[in-house]
Amino acid sequence: MVERVIVIDDDALLCEMLCESMELLGAAWCRTFVSLAALQQSREALTADLAILDINLGSGKPTGLDVAAYLHEHDFAGRIVFLTGHARNHPLVRAACDLASTRILQKPTSLATLAGLLEGDHG
Amino acid sequence: MDSSGQAHRSESAGIRRSLTHGVYLTVCGNLLMAAILGPWAAPRPVITLLGAHAALAAGVFAFLRFRPRLTAGWVNALDALLIVPYFLSIWVAQGRLELAGLDHLLAPKLLAFGWAFVVPKSYRLHALFILGLGVEGVLIWFRQQALGATTAAAEPGFTVLAVWMALSLLVLRYRQRAYEHQVVELRTRNAVLSEVAGLILRVRDRANSPLQRLVLAGELLERGRPASAAVVASIRQSVAELEALHAQFQGFEPFVAWQPEHLRLDPERKTEGE
Numbered sequence A: 001m002v003e004r005v006i007v008i009d010d011d012a013l014l015c016e017m018l019c020e021s022m023e024l025l026g027a028a029w030c031r032t033f034v035s036l037a038a039l040q041q042s043r044e045a046l047t048a049d050l051a052i053l054d055i056n057l058g059s060g061k062p063t064g065l066d067v068a069a070y071l072h073e074h075d076f077a078g079r080i081v082f083l084t085g086h087a088r089n090h091p092l093v094r095a096a097c098d099l100a101s102t103r104i105l106q107k108p109t110s111l112a113t114l115a116g117l118l119e120g121d122h123g
Numbered sequence B: 001m002d003s004s005g006q007a008h009r010s011e012s013a014g015i016r017r018s019l020t021h022g023v024y025l026t027v028c029g030n031l032l033m034a035a036i037l038g039p040w041a042a043p044r045p046v047i048t049l050l051g052a053h054a055a056l057a058a059g060v061f062a063f064l065r066f067r068p069r070l071t072a073g074w075v076n077a078l079d080a081l082l083i084v085p086y087f088l089s090i091w092v093a094q095g096r097l098e099l100a101g102l103d104h105l106l107a108p109k110l111l112a113f114g115w116a117f118v119v120p121k122s123y124r125l126h127a128l129f130i131l132g133l134g135v136e137g138v139l140i141w142f143r144q145q146a147l148g149a150t151t152a153a154a155e156p157g158f159t160v161l162a163v164w165m166a167l168s169l170l171v172l173r174y175r176q177r178a179y180e181h182q183v184v185e186l187r188t189r190n191a192v193l194s195e196v197a198g199l200i201l202r203v204r205d206r207a208n209s210p211l212q213r214l215v216l217a218g219e220l221l222e223r224g225r226p227a228s229a230a231v232v233a234s235i236r237q238s239v240a241e242l243e244a245l246h247a248q249f250q251g252f253e254p255f256v257a258w259q260p261e262h263l264r265l266d267p268e269r270k271t272e273g274e
Helices: A012-024 A036-040 A064-073 A091-098 A111-118 B003-041 B044-066 B072-099 B106-117 B123-147 B157-222 B229-255
Strands: A004-008 A029-033 A050-054 A079-084 A102-106
Touching (some): A004 A012, A012 A029, A012 A111, A050 A064, A050 A111, A064 A079, A064 A091, A111 B157, B003 B044, B003 B072, B044 B072, B072 B123, B106 B157, B123 B157, B157 B229
Parallel strands (some): A004 A050, A050 A079, A079 A102
């Protein structure tokens, strides 16, 4: 069972909604970050069991792929799940698909899907 | 500029260019024929006829310069104006060519190929003219026979063969042009579809976050979770974003052409218990 979750999305309201949902579904704690820079300030983030990353974090800003690379570089042991509304053939989404041991979720995703992530559903 | 407009302009330019080539061929062909015939028999009526035809072609050239838009009817009329006098000049000049030491059926053969190559608009019209050349060639041959003039051994079969080859070339060129049109049409349609698909995906991208917030807010409320400040803010923000997106679409209203299938505006809704 996943206990610690981090959510990285440039949409702060959506981050809050996702965290509220995760906590309702049984996560012990959930932290939100709106950018890679914000994530880099937190040591706690690297201890999470699950990272939900938006792929597009704003024009000209590091993407969810950069966040995933940062997490890998810092020995992040949890699972990484990308959450995106872009088409599957979007270059960033294709690049995310190419990453090993990651999963892509299409927006809008439901509470049931999020619950599956907490239960360790590897889809 | 849109791609269909570009294709149309390119076709118009091609027609104009082809007519201009027809003018050059007519002027040069008539002057050459006059030069060949002139020194031997000094046939004033023939030379006058050839000169008049060249002058007519020059008139067509001037008309092309001053008339910016040409309908299909105008193109075909100008094309016929360049071509029809040839039938008369070939008929009148045939005996003279023989005097010049040339095959008197040389002109129909050369013209048949020329008319297969230079087609401003109507392939049917040119097919008709090329067939006419074949008929005229055979008639000339019969006339020469009747007059007891010498005729080439392979005639009129050789002229008929040349006309058949010219017609085959014309058909090939017609098919090639049809394929080219098809390719241009497909490229245009592809470009439009790609543009529309891009627009739809951009709209979807903008609708994704508000939709995701609304989905989660709805499910949280369904599960009896009290509406937190985040949930309320999310719903408000999502509605505002969707309203802004909706407002942006109003700019497209003047461009739509309503089709019968568009008249049912809303998707079918099922009422509860149905």
